[in-house]
Every structure is written in C-alpha cells, then in structure tokens.
Amino acid sequence: xxxxxxxxxxxxxxxxxxxxxxxxxxxxxxxxxxxxxxxxxxxxxxxxxxxxxxxxxxxxxxxxxxxxxxxxxxxxxxxxxxxxxxxxxxxxxxxxxxxxxxxxxxxxxxxxxxxxxxxxxxxxxxxxxxxxxxxxxxxxxxxxxxxxxxxxxxxxxxxxxxxxxxxxxxxxxxxxxxxxxxxxxxxxxxxxxxxxxxxxxxxxx
Amino acid sequence: xxxxxxxxxxxxxxxxxxxxxxxxxxxxxxxxxxxxxxxxxxxxxxxxxxxxxxxxxxxxxxxxxxxxxxxxxxxxxxxxxxxxxxxxxxxxxxxxxxxxxxxxxxxxxxxxxxxxxxxxxxxxxxxxxxxxxxxxxxxxxxxxxxxxxxxxxxxxxxxxxxxxxxxxxxxxxxxxxxxxxxxxxxxxxxxxxxxxxxxxxxxxxxxxxxxxxxxxxxxxxxxxxxxxxxxxxxxxxxxxxxxxxxxxxxxxxxxxxxxxxxxxxxxxxxxxxxxxxxxxxxxxxxxxxxxxxxxxxxxxxxxxxxxxxxxxxxxxxxxxxxxxxxxxxxxxxxxxxxxxxxxxxxxxxxxxxxxxxxxxxxxxxxxxxxxxxxxxxxxxxxxxxxxxxxxxxxxxxxxxxxxxxxxxxxxxxxxxxxxxxxxxxxxxxxxxxxxxxxxxxxxxxxxxxxxxxxxxxxxxxxxxxxxxxxxxxxxxxxxxxxxxxxxxxxxxxxxxxxxxxxxxxxxxxxxxxxxxxxxxxxxxxxxxxxxxxxxxxxxxxxxxxxxxxxxxxxxxxxxxxxxxxxxxxxxxxxxxxxxxxxxxxxxxxxxxxxxxxxxxxxxxxxxxxxxxxxxxxxxxxxxxxxxxxxxxxxxx
Numbered sequence: 042x043x044x045x046x047x048x049x050x051x052x053x054x055x056x057x058x059x060x061x062x063x064x065x066x067x068x069x070x071x072x073x074x075x076x077x078x079x080x081x082x083x084x085x086x087x088x089x090x091x092x093x094x095x096x097x098x099x100x101x102x103x104x105x106x107x108x109x110x111x112x113x114x115x116x117x118x119x120x121x122x123x124x125x126x127x128x129x130x131x132x133x134x135x136x137x138x139x140x141x142x143x144x145x146x147x148x149x150x151x152x153x154x155x156x157x158x159x160x161x162x163x164x165x166x167x168x169x170x171x172x173x174x175x176x177x178x179x180x181x182x183x184x185x186x187x188x189x190x191x192x193x194x195x196x197x198x199x200x201x202x203x204x205x206x207x208x209x210x211x212x213x214x215x216x217x218x219x220x221x222x223x224x225x226x227x228x229x230x231x232x233x234x235x236x237x238x239x240x241x242x243x244x245x246x
Numbered sequence: 247x248x249x250x251x252x253x254x255x256x257x258x259x260x261x262x263x264x265x266x267x268x269x270x271x272x273x274x275x276x277x278x279x280x281x282x283x284x285x286x287x288x289x290x291x292x293x294x295x296x297x298x299x300x301x302x303x304x305x306x307x308x309x310x311x312x313x314x315x316x317x318x319x320x321x322x323x324x325x326x327x328x329x330x331x332x333x334x335x336x337x338x339x340x341x342x343x344x345x346x347x348x349x350x351x352x353x354x355x356x357x358x359x360x361x362x363x364x365x366x367x368x369x370x371x372x373x374x375x376x377x378x379x380x381x382x383x384x385x386x387x388x389x390x391x392x393x394x395x396x397x398x399x400x401x402x403x404x405x406x407x408x409x410x411x412x413x414x415x416x417x418x419x420x421x422x423x424x425x426x427x428x429x430x431x432x433x434x435x436x437x438x439x440x441x442x443x444x445x446x447x448x449x450x451x452x453x454x455x456x457x458x459x460x461x462x463x464x465x466x467x468x469x470x471x472x473x474x475x476x477x478x479x480x481x482x483x484x485x486x487x488x489x490x491x492x493x494x495x496x497x498x499x500x501x502x503x504x505x506x507x508x509x510x511x512x513x514x515x516x517x518x519x520x521x522x523x524x525x526x527x528x529x530x531x532x533x534x535x536x537x538x539x540x541x542x543x544x545x546x547x548x549x550x551x552x553x554x555x556x557x558x559x560x561x562x563x564x565x566x567x568x569x570x571x572x573x574x575x576x577x578x579x580x581x582x583x584x585x586x587x588x589x590x591x592x593x594x595x596x597x598x599x600x601x602x603x604x605x606x607x608x609x610x611x612x613x614x615x616x617x618x619x620x621x622x623x624x625x626x627x628x629x630x631x632x633x634x635x636x637x638x639x640x641x642x643x644x645x646x647x648x649x650x651x652x653x654x655x656x657x658x659x660x661x662x663x664x665x666x667x668x669x670x671x672x673x674x675x676x677x678x679x680x681x682x683x684x685x686x687x688x689x690x691x692x693x694x695x696x697x698x699x700x701x702x703x704x705x706x707x708x709x710x711x712x713x714x715x716x717x718x719x720x721x722x723x724x725x726x727x728x729x730x731x732x733x734x735x736x737x738x739x740x741x742x743x744x745x746x747x748x749x750x751x752x753x754x755x756x757x758x759x760x761x762x763x764x765x766x767x768x769x770x771x772x773x774x775x776x777x778x779x780x781x782x783x784x785x786x787x788x789x790x791x792x793x794x795x796x797x798x799x800x801x802x803x804x805x806x807x808x809x810x811x812x813x814x815x816x817x818x819x820x821x822x823x824x825x826x827x828x829x830x831x832x833x834x835x836x837x838x839x840x841x842x843x844x845x846x847x848x849x850x851x852x853x854x855x856x857x858x859x860x861x862x863x864x865x866x867x868x869x870x871x872x873x874x875x876x877x878x879x880x881x882x
Contacts, residue, residue: 073260080424080425081260081426092622105497124618127613130610134606153847172609
C-alpha cells in the first residue's frame with residue numbers, strides 16, 4: 042500500500058500507563074516488516090506516572106528521520122484519551138490531519154483536585170472534528186473492560202486503526218509484530234482485542 | 247525468541263536505541279554486563295539480562311554504578327570484554343574508580359555507556375557527561391542513530407582493547423529511548439578464556455609516568471579518530487553556513503535543512519568521535535565556511551573544543567564567526583528539537599517558514615488553551631507511597647513541631663508534589679536525604695527543635711543509604727528514617743535488587759533483609775503496613791516524640807504496578823451513593839481533592855464520588871479515610 046507522504050508522521054498519544062509505548066512498538070514493527078524506515082520517539086520516564094505520553098512515529102521509504110515530529114506536522118493521530126488528542130493537535134495538528142480517538146476519559150489529578158475542569162466529551166469531539174480532516178471514535182477502554190483487562194485498550198485501538206485502511210496494516214502483520222514482543226500465551230487475547238477494535242470503530246467527520 | 251539475540255545477520259528489525267547498544271555488545275562478544283538502573287539507560291542491561299542464559303553471559307544489577315563499573319572492569323582485567331551502563335548521575339558515583347582505572351589501563355575491551363538526559367525528562371539534573379571524557383582522558387564516542395548505536399558500541403570494544411583504556415560512549419534520551427531500523431550483524435563465538443596475569447598488575451601508581459602514558463594513548467586515539475567513518479561532512483563544497491553537530495543534533499539538523507529547503511546552502515559536519523577531537527577532520531571542514539553553528543546537547547563541549555583548536559590555527563584559517571551557546575544563538579540549557587534548530591536556521595539564513603496555516607495554528611492554540619486541563623504527575627492509583635505520605639503528613643501535623651522530611655531519588659520523589667501532600671522538602675543525589683539527616687540530626691545541640699525525618703526507597707537503601715546510616719549511628723545523629731519498601735526499583739522499570747531474592751537474569755538470590763541490615767548498622771527498627779493508615783500514623787508520631795538516636799521505620803507494601811501484573815485487585819471498592827454526601831459533607835471532597843487517587847473520580851452529574859474501574863487497583867485505602875464510611879471495600 043502506498044503511503045501518500047514522506048515522512049508520514051503518526052502520533053500515538055494517551056496517559057502514562059495506557060500501554061502507549063507497546064502500541065507504538067507494534068505499529069512500528071508492522072511498518073518495518075513492510076519495508077519502511079521508521080523512527081519512534083517515545084516520552085516516558087517520569088511521565089509514566091499519570092502524565093501525558095506521546096509516541097512519535099516517522100515513516101519513510103528512505104532516510105531515518107528524527108524521533109521528534111516538528112510542530113504542525115502530524116499526519117495521523119491515534120489517541121487513547123480524548124482530551125490528550127486535543128492537546129496534541131494544539132501543537133502538532135494541521136488541516137489535513139486524520140484523528141482516531143478513544144472516547145473514555147482519564148481524569149487528570151488537576152481535575153480531581155478541583156484546580157481544572159474536564160470539558161464535556163461532545164465539546165472535545167467537536168473541537169477535534171473542527172481541527173481535523175477526518176475523525177473516528179471508538180470506546181476502546183469499554184471493550185477492553187468487557188474482555189476483563191483495561192490494558193488491552195491499546196490493542197483494541199490498533200485494530201480500529203488497521204480497519205481504517207489509512208496505513209498498510211493487516212491483521213497478519215499485526216500478529217507477526219507481536220511475535221518476539223509478547224509471550225505466545227498472550228497472543229490470542231491480543232488478536233481478539235484487535236478484532237473487536239476493527240468492528241467497533243465509527244467515523245464522525 | 248528475543249529480538250536482540252537473533253542469529254540472523256542482515257535481518258532488519260525495529261530496535262530501541264538501548265536494544266541496539268545491547269546488540270552491539272553481543273556482536274562484540276561481550277561476556278560481562280553490569281549496571282545500576284537509571285533512565286534513560288536501564289533497558290540495555292535489562293534486555294541483556296533476558297538473553298544472559300542463551301548467550302552465556304554474566305549480567306547483573308549491581309548495587310550502585312561504582313560497583314557496576316568495577317564488575318565490568320574485572321572482566322576486562324581478565325582479558326574478557328565488559329560493558330557497564332548508567333545514566334549521567336551514575337557517572338558521578340563511578341568516577342572515583344574510573345579516574346584511577348584510566349591510569350592503570352585495562353586489557354579486554356571495556357565500554358562504559360552513559361545515557362544523558364538533556365532536559366531532565368526523567369532525571370534530577372541534566373549534566374553533560376562528556377566533560378568526564380576530558381577530565382579523565384578517555385576516548386569519547388557519541389551515538390546519533392540507531393544503526394550507529396549498534397555499530398559504535400561494537401567498535402568501542404575494539405578501540406578499548408587496542409588502547410588498553412576504557413572507552414566512554416555517550417547516548418542521550420532521544421537515542422536511547424527511541425526506536426529505529428537496525429540491520430543485524432554476525433554474532434561471534436567467544437573463544438577467550440579469562441585469566442588474570444599476576445605478572446601484570448593494574449595499579450594507577452606511579453601516577454606521573456602513567457599519566458604520560460595515558461596522554462600517549464589519547465594521541466593514538468586521535469589518530470584512529472581522524473580516519474573514522476563516524477565523522478563525515480554532508481553538503482555543498484562551499485556552504486554559506488556550516489553546522490557542527492554530534493549526538494541527537496545530527497537528525498535534527500538533517501530534518502531542518504530538508505524542511506527549509508536549504509540543503510544546497512548549508513553543510514553539516516557530523517562528529518561521532520568527539521574526544522579527543524579529530525583535529526585534522528575539524529580543520530579541513532572549518533575551511534569550508536566562515537560561519538559555523540554548533541548544534542549539541544547540553545553544554546558547549548564541541549563548541550569550546552573547536553574554538554580552542556581554531557585559536558591555534560587562526561592565522562591559516564582566517565576570520566570565522568562561531569555561533570552557538572556562547573553568543574546566545576542556541577539555548578544554553580535544556581534539550582534540542584527539530585523546531586528549535588529550524589527557528590535558528592530561519593533567522594540565520596533569512597528564510598520564511600510556516601509550520602502550518604496561521605489561522606489553523608491560532609484556532610488549535612485557542613481550543614487547547616480553552617479546553618485542555620493540565621495533567622500533573624502523581625503517584626499511580628493504589629500506590630503505597632500515597633498512603634505512606636498521607637500518614638507522614640498527618641503525623642507531622644499532629645506532632646506540631648514543624649518536623650521536615652529529607653528525600654532523594656525514586657518514585658517517592660513525587661512526594662514533593664500534591665499527591666505526596668508536599669511532604670518531601672529536599673531532593674539531590676541517591677541517599678542524600680539520609681546523609682543530610684546525619685547533619686540535621688546534629689543540630690539539636692545548637693537549638694534546632696524540629697524533628698528530622700529522612701525517606702529512601704528499598705533500592706536506594708542498598709545503593710547509597712547504608713554508609714549514611716552507619717555514619718548516623720557512629721556519630722550519634724538523631725533522626726527517623728522512613729524506608730519505603732515496595733520490593734522493586736519501580737521508577738526505572740521494576741528491576742530486582744538485593745532485597746528481592748532474584749537476580750537480573752531471573753535466578754534465585756539470597757535476600758539481604760532490610761531489617762537485619764538496619765539493625766546491624768545500629769538503628770532501632772520497626773515495620774508497618776502503609777495501607778493501615780491509622781497504625782502507621784500512630785507509629786510515626788510515637789517515633790517522632792522519641793528523639794534519641796537513629797530509628798528506621800520500614801513501610802512495606804509491594805508496588806501497585808508490580809502487584810497488579812501478578813494478581814488482580816485486593817478489594818472490590820465501591821462508593822455508596824446514599825452515604826456519599828458530596829459537597830454537603832464538609833470533608834472538602836477529601837478522597838478526590840486531597841487524597842487525589844486517580845481511581846476516584848468526581849461524578850459531576852450526580853455530585854458524588856465514584857470509582858473508575860479501569861484505573862482503581864483495589865488497595866482499599868480510600869475506604870479507610872472517608873469520614874462518612876461511604877466507600878466500601880470487600881475482599882476481591
């Protein structure tokens with residue numbers, strides 16, 4: 042499958058602990074197995090503890106690019122948390138960006154404490170819609186909870202992403218990318234999460 | 247099958263920078279790898295530990311960086327290849343040994359990889375470890391790309407062996423904690439048998455002749471570097487501007503030139519071997535342009551060294567304009583990114599550049615400012631530290647004498663912030679809370695009335711607190727040490743330590759019990775469960791009032807992340823909507839506003855607290871702090 046831009050810049054965003062790094066690693070391995078040159082910059086460390094996290098994926102046919110996407114250069118945003126999607130567009134968005142977001146919110150400590158407020162989900166989705174060319178939503182966390190483990194939301198959203206056909210990303214490639222990263226005993230559960238994600242994604246804009 | 251041990255030369259895979267370093271060490275035939283965990287370096291020895299069995303390595307988490315370097319150096323002195331890795335702060339700990347090892351020299355390839363953290367993304371400082379190469383007279387290599395991380399690491403062992411000198415390899419967060427394509431090479435068969443030659447002692451004495459020999463080795467290193475393919479120029483023959491860069495700066499420079507469309511006007515001198523400077527390579531490239539911009543993190547290391555070299559050759563080179571940190575063209579602190587490099591180049595080359603349409607940028611900025619709440623760091627849901635600091639905070643308030651808590655490095659550093667109720671008041675090096683307490687604990691004689699408390703974690707205890715505790719007992723300091731035992735080096739990825747009963751490679755190890763060690767060091771020891779808030783608060787209060795001597799209170803609860811990987815929730819926790827009075831209660835929303843566990847959320851619609859079941863780990867502590875007993879817990 043042809044990728045229309047080089048480098049094609051993907052951001053996977055969310056909150057520390059949502060399995061963001063693993064999702065970016067799996068997607069990156071899919072693209073490398075497909076012959077692409079990929080660079081991924083990951084933010085974690087202290088931000089593992091409940092802060093915003095982002096992985097930047099640069100996908101190219103030729104040279105490696107830097108692990109940080111320049112301002113305004115995101116082509117595809119996948120976010121495990123809705124308000125984090127908006128935070129990321131604030132710096133990296135542009136009129137052509139495509140966005141896939143989980144709709145389950147993770148309340149920041151600043152909201153719990155009353156120092157900040159969390160906007161209504163519809164308001165967030167409307168803002169995301171007005172700042173993107175295409176917008177898809179999925180309740181990845183709810184699907185993962187139905188499966189018994191909220192951490193599977195990252196695999197659910199990868200399934201949704203594959204279904205959109207904006208990247209050369211198949212179920213088979215997903216399975217190949219899991220090998221060597223996750224133990225075989227976890228394979229079936231992760232494939233199930235992927236399939237459920239592919240079925241549940243809906244387009245908003 | 248682990249990615250880094252695949253015996254498939256030519257295979258291309260996506261490797262983290264740290265994995266690429268580990269693979270490079272394997273391709274060099276490394277035998278011994280030792281480290282103390284510290285981000286952004288932790289995964290190197292982490293992944294090597296996972297393949298230790300199949301690859302026949304000895305891999306260990308040492309108790310601190312100095313011991314780790316000594317362990318790796320022993321392999322070298324016996325003729326094997328040794329790797330030691332650490333973060334920038336760790337090099338300060340290891341430096342005492344390193345700055346004698348440079349004089350004694352070594353035998354088998356010995357590589358010390360230091361991962362710096364420009365911008366202090368997961369650190370207590372952003373020191374630039376390259377200065378150590380200069381101080382210690384050690385060859386320095388800087389990693390720029392993922393393939394290079396592997397190739398340079400492998401080459402560093404050969405270089406070390408040919409010079410009989412440890413080689414310093416410097417990584418940074420954006421290489422170590424990033425991923426990219428790496429083509430795998432051959433995995434060699436190790437054939438060397440270790441032997442220490444009693445006829446060839448390794449001592450730093452006599453110092454002056456050995457120092458002279460070190461200088462000669464560095465001169466040889468310089469000659470080797472002049473021919474290294476890790477140093478190269480890319481760009482037009484006579485650029486209007488020359489960028490001199492190393493490390494992560496290389497990819498930022500490349501990207502900036504492409505985005506601004508100035509590849510035919512600006513050239514890049516990329517240096518991979520930065521100490522000693524490959525002088526001929528630098529001088530040859532300085533001739534290309536009259537303006538030179540340095541792009542490097544964090545200190546002006548390249549900048550200062552190139553300028554010093556220029557000073558010796560200015561008559562032949564003519565006038566040059568150097569731009570960088572000294573003249574303020576580049577920021578003197580913090581990390582770089584492609585936007586920053588682009589902004590500087592836009593100004594210097596007078597090129598307009600619009601990252602995105604101005605109306606979109608304005609709208610995106612406005613929507614974010616209006617709608618997106620801050621997201622502060624805090625302890626995880628169910629973290630025992632939150633419960634511990636809740637009790638410390640309350641005990642200090644009940645005691646009422648302005649007692650204060652001295653801390654250091656670990657997850658518990660977050661106790662400076664709101665989820666630790668601002669309890670921790672100092673933060674410096676590993677173990678420094680206890681060291682400071684040794685000093686504060688002497689000030690009663692001058693009239694200090696405040697109780698003195700220190701805090702450390704279990705891994706930090708083995709790393710640097712034990713000497714401080716011995717000192718406290720010996721010199722008669724009075725304080726209370728809170729030893730937060732969560733049974734893991736949690737901040738850096740749950741590595742085992744001497745208290746866990748497991749080795750790096752997963753084998754069994756004897757448990758060095760904290761109670762026994764503290765008692766042996768002369769402290770009075772008690773143990774409490776931080777999840778029992780009432781008893782813990784009472785115990786702290788009692789120990790605070792007892793002012794004589796060194797007391798250690800071990801607060802023991804496994805890290806919530808480690809526990810939840812192994813088993814489910816301890817309790818099923820629910821909020822009874824009939825009992826929760828919300829804002830009518832008078833508790834000021836104690837559970838969400840004050841206790842701030844992310845597993846508890848405020849339900850705006852129903853004006854009640856509720857549990858977020860995707861986040862709650864079922865510790866049950868909130869049930870014990872709710873004044874209306876509106877939070878129920880049942881054993882899960």
